Amino acid sequence: MNLKVKSFEDYKETYKKSVERPEEFWSGIAEEFKWRKKWDKVLSWDFKGPDVKWFEGGKLNITENCLDRHIAELGDKPAIIWEPNDPNEAYRMLSYKQLLFNVEQFSNVLKNNGVVKGDRICIYLPMVPELAIAVLACARIGAIHSVVFGGFSAQSIADRIKDAQCKLVITADGSFRGTKIIELKDIVDDALGQCPSVEKVIVLTRTRTPVSMIKGRDVWWEDEIKKVETQGNPHFPAEEMDAEDMLFILYTSGSTGSPKGVVHTCGGYMVYTGYTFANTFQYEQGDVYFCTADIGWITGHSYIVYGPLSQGATSLMFEGIPTYPDAGRLWDIVKKHQVNILYTAPTAIRSLMGAGDDFVDGKDFSSIKTLGSVGEPINEEAWKWFDEKIGHGQAPIVDTYWQTETGGFIISPIAGITPTIPSYAMFPQPGIQLALMDEQGKEIAGNNVSGNLCVKFPWPGMLRTTYGDHERCRKTYFAAYPNMYFTGDGCLRDQDGYYRITGRVDDVLNVSGHRIGTAEVEDAINKHSDVVESAVVGYPHAIKGQGIYAFVIAGDHQKDEELMRGDINKTVSRIIGAIAKPDKIQFVDGLPKTRSGKIMRRILRKIAEGDTTNLGDTSTLLDPEVVERIKKGAEKLR
Ligand code: 6R9
Numbered sequence: 001m002n003l004k005v006k007s008f009e010d011y012k013e014t015y016k017k018s019v020e021r022p023e024e025f026w027s028g029i030a031e032e033f034k035w036r037k038k039w040d041k042v043l044s045w046d047f048k049g050p051d052v053k054w055f056e057g058g059k060l061n062i063t064e065n066c067l068d069r070h071i072a073e074l075g076d077k078p079a080i081i082w083e084p085n086d087p088n089e090a091y092r093m094l095s096y097k098q099l100l101f102n103v104e105q106f107s108n109v110l111k112n113n114g115v116v117k118g119d120r121i122c123i124y125l126p127m128v129p130e131l132a133i134a135v136l137a138c139a140r141i142g143a144i145h146s147v148v149f150g151g152f153s154a155q156s157i158a159d160r161i162k163d164a165q166c167k168l169v170i171t172a173d174g175s176f177r178g179t180k181i182i183e184l185k186d187i188v189d190d191a192l193g194q195c196p197s198v199e200k201v202i203v204l205t206r207t208r209t210p211v212s213m214i215k216g217r218d219v220w221w222e223d224e225i226k227k228v229e230t231q232g233n234p235h236f237p238a239e240e241m242d243a244e245d246m247l248f249i250l251y252t253s254g255s256t257g258s259p260k261g262v263v264h265t266c267g268g269y270m271v272y273t274g275y276t277f278a279n280t281f282q283y284e285q286g287d288v289y290f291c292t293a294d295i296g297w298i299t300g301h302s303y304i305v306y307g308p309l310s311q312g313a314t315s316l317m318f319e320g321i322p323t324y325p326d327a328g329r330l331w332d333i334v335k336k337h338q339v340n341i342l343y344t345a346p347t348a349i350r351s352l353m354g355a356g357d358d359f360v361d362g363k364d365f366s367s368i369k370t371l372g373s374v375g376e377p378i379n380e381e382a383w384k385w386f387d388e389k390i391g392h393g394q395a396p397i398v399d400t401y402w403q404t405e406t407g408g409f410i411i412s413p414i415a416g417i418t419p420t421i422p423s424y425a426m427f428p429q430p431g432i433q434l435a436l437m438d439e440q441g442k443e444i445a446g447n448n449v450s451g452n453l454c455v456k457f458p459w460p461g462m463l464r465t466t467y468g469d470h471e472r473c474r475k476t477y478f479a480a481y482p483n484m485y486f487t488g489d490g491c492l493r494d495q496d497g498y499y500r501i502t503g504r505v506d507d508v509l510n511v512s513g514h515r516i517g518t519a520e521v522e523d524a525i526n527k528h529s530d531v532v533e534s535a536v537v538g539y540p541h542a543i544k545g546q547g548i549y550a551f552v553i554a555g556d557h558q559k560d561e562e563l564m565r566g567d568i569n570k571t572v573s574r575i576i577g578a579i580a581k582p583d584k585i586q587f588v589d590g591l592p593k594t595r596s597g598k599i600m601r602r603i604l605r606k607i608a609e610g611d612t613t614n615l616g617d618t619s620t621l622l623d624p625e626v627v628e629r630i631k632k633g634a635e636k637l638r
Helices: 008-020 022-030 062-066 068-074 096-112 129-141 154-164 184-192 221-231 266-281 298-310 329-336 346-354 380-390 470-478 518-526 561-575 601-609 625-637
Strands: 041-046 051-056 078-083 092-095 120-124 144-147 168-172 175-177 180-182 200-204 218-220 246-252 260-265 288-291 314-318 341-344 370-373 397-399 434-437 449-455 485-493 499-504 508-511 514-517 531-541 545-554 584-587
Touching: 008 022, 022 041, 022 266, 051 266, 062 068, 062 129, 062 266, 062 298, 068 096, 078 096, 078 129, 092 096, 096 129, 096 221, 120 129, 120 154, 120 184, 129 144, 129 246, 129 298, 129 314, 144 154, 154 184, 154 246, 154 260, 154 561, 168 184, 184 200, 200 221, 218 221, 246 266, 246 298, 260 266, 260 470, 266 298, 266 370, 288 298, 298 314, 314 329, 329 341, 346 380, 346 545, 370 380, 380 397, 434 485, 470 485, 499 508, 508 518, 508 531, 508 545, 514 518, 518 531, 518 545, 518 561, 531 601, 545 561, 545 601, 561 584, 584 625, 601 625
Parallel strands: 078 314, 120 144, 120 168, 144 246, 168 200, 200 218, 288 314, 288 341, 341 370, 370 397, 545 584
Antiparallel strands: 041 051, 078 092, 175 180, 246 260, 434 449, 449 485, 485 499, 508 514, 531 545
8 A cells, every 4th residue: 555655755745745735635545445435525624613524425334444455465464463461361363354253243243232323332341352343343333432441430431421322332341450450340330320321231251250230231242242153144244334424432531521522434534544554653564563552542543443454454452551560561562472663652651761771671672663652742751761772772753643633643753754853743744734823813933933733724534523512512623713623732843843742731631641621620529528619730740741739628527638638539530530530639728719710720730830939920819818828738748
């Protein structure tokens, strides 16, 4: 397939063409995929709606592109290599033929359980091959998957199920994470009390921990597979989908309200993830590609499942955590499976770096060709360590900047082709027209400037709506700057025109690469019976990138601060999940508010960062004295 640029010159020319003649450019890329019927129109768009359509009239099924079309040439090639949590358990390898067989089988299971095109299916599974199988089977039957990350609570699952009105849930008895077992089915059961739309639950065996199985509702994955075997026809012809039919919903946090269901559609998402995967990593047939993300996040959707598989790649999936049994685990996997491309997150790099070089030195990295980073800005120190220790100065690092909403990379170097600079995402991907905007809504021209990062022209992988609430999509992404998609990130374009992401400019936190809204955490804390009010901000954290700092006004029931902190943490874990637990909780007797009642977060952010010398103008505060008291309390916490 001819999706890869060959030189820096070629990148520049490709980029130029992609901007000057976007429709011609993207239809050329799309032709490298398998369509049942070619599109009538490449693009129609209007960011006011927003109303964006790519490859209208085209018919396809993404799983024919990820599976069927590879069988003739790559049928016996590993599609998925699966490394279990416990290094002593046997790993698994699924060839393209086997994966197709399993996906067809499970599509039949879904059909037997009443699933039809357009139904919404919630998936809450550990990182086992069956997760990829379940995702692809939904796509094959035309059902819309909504994968929920295994670290989210019962309440979060319930909220997501209710929002999308899911008909069926696919889960497992439990999942292994390091030395822990997480009882997934139990968590699902806690959620289902609130979810009348769910008719069936399919339960995969993994940990074989005791689970409650309700007659008529809950069925075992393995039993359902046996039924399909007895039925005797393993095949399942892929459902024909329109390019703009929904492929999946993935919930993500914003600066206000509950998480939104970002919607991606079949055609554009396929083209964009396949193209950016092949080109950015410069994937070559035979390479073993290892992305350490969880399929519960967009990175796993786009760059463990759809992107790599549409390109006939070998995608390695890891069930466990980078520090189990020790901090050398990822490097052992690299050697064991001769990984050529390793794609991970700055938070993982920093935590492994912190574990000491004993876990790295002497390991075999000779197979590594390319490294990648995603999820948050990578600091220079982590970049250099990754480069020296893992890449031995030989492997280009692609620092890929993108979002759940963008579907795939929008700013990134191209491995071995474009230059790299530590902590810079460098160049827009072909087809991506960036704009830096100032507070007055004007585009900032020239170099050596910073502003709010926007995209001014559509690309095939962009979100189409937020599920069930199109107006929310418009307000969140398309209203801040007319005719632009606003990312929510700040960005610098340096004197050479290279891009560097400076972080979120809204109230979204990035904790260990996980996106969490401050408003969501506040809502959860405020649900605690003895909390009057709270305000949550981020602060720099050595490993996590950002930590969560909560200022809490407590009622007078609980006098013991440590107990109260424990209770608040438990409440947040129950409502959102352990990933949203505050790292620091400071009890305060008031919050810095303006006379109109708005919390001045700018001040709280500074205090949380430990930078209280210049708090700016506090004269508009209702009670300026409160700031002094909060400052004193913060010093005690440090
Ligand atoms: C893919 C993913 C999106 C937010 C995004 C930005 C941050 C992601 C980054 C990066 C700097 C990078 N982000 N990659 N910041 N450099 N290479 O992470 O999606 O979970 O939706 O998060 O993550 O702040 O806005 P998502």
